Amino acid sequence: xxxxxxxxxxxxxxxxxxxxxxxxxxxxxxxxxxxxxxxxxxxxxxxxxxxxxxxxxxxxxxxxxxxxxxxxxxxxxxxxxxxxxxxxxxxxxxxxxxxxxxxxxxxxxxxxxxxxxxxxxxx
Ligand SMILES: CC(C)(COP(=O)(O)OP(=O)(O)OC[C@H]1O[C@@H](n2cnc3c(N)ncnc32)[C@H](O)[C@@H]1OP(=O)(O)O)[C@@H](O)C(=O)NCCC(=O)NCCS
Numbered sequence: 001x002x003x004x005x006x007x008x009x010x011x012x013x014x015x016x017x018x019x020x021x022x023x024x025x026x027x028x029x030x031x032x033x034x035x036x037x038x039x040x041x042x043x044x045x046x047x048x049x050x051x052x053x054x055x056x057x058x059x060x061x062x063x064x065x066x067x068x069x070x071x072x073x074x075x076x077x078x079x080x081x082x083x084x085x086x087x088x089x090x091x092x093x094x095x096x097x098x099x100x101x102x103x104x105x106x107x108x109x110x111x112x113x114x115x116x117x118x119x120x121x122x123x
Contacts, residue, residue, distance in 0.1 A: 001033065004054055006046050017041040020050040022058065022066075030058050032068040051090060059114045066114055068092055069107040 006018040018037035024030045032054070037047045055066060068087055073080055088094075092110035 002054070002057070004050055004057070006037070006050050008041065018046050018050055020054045022054055024058075024063070027062055029065045029067070030063045032066060047086065048090065055112070055114050059116055064114060065111055066092075067095070067109055067111045069109050072106060072108045 001021055001023050003019055003021045005016050007014045007016050009015075018035070018041065020035040021033045022030050023033050032051070035047055035050055037050070058066060070083060070087070071080065076084070087110050091112045093112070095109045095111045
């Protein structure tokens with residue numbers, strides 16, 4: 001499972017501060033299994049750059065569709081709302097369950113279409 005790690009130099013020592021893990025599902029599709037950034041480094045664009053870099057690498061290897069599953073809460077908490085905002089504002093759109101390959105009431109699937117020419121942004 002491809003994993004990309006972000007690090008920062010902290011007093012001359014590289015410190016891992018975040019990662020994104022991807023599962024390749026088929027020739028042209030992949031799923032973001034987890035993207036996480038250490039809370040001390042949140043809100044600095046690291047999560048965006050990790051996601052952008054993963055998409056760039058996937059686009060270069062033939063992937064055209066990247067998905068992410070988020071838990072479906074009847075009453076979303078603040079963290080879930082932030083996560084939803086994070087993915088939606090980075091181009092991930094809710095896939096209607098009727099079109100989903102495997103409808104699942106537990107998760108909401110969001111999908112982003114990526115293109116071979118997509119430039120890596122923010123990295
Ligand atoms: C979601 C997450 C990866 C974002 O990483 P980040 O480095 O803080 O993200 P960035 O700085 O690139 O972007 C910040 C954006 O994410 C949103 N965000 C989501 N969760 C956030 C958090 N805990 N702290 C700060 N911003 C958060 C902000 O609203 C902001 O949106 P905007 O730029 O459109 O206004 C990070 O908050 C995290 O590790 N969360 C816990 C793990 C998790 O739930 N992952 C998602 C499901 S796999």
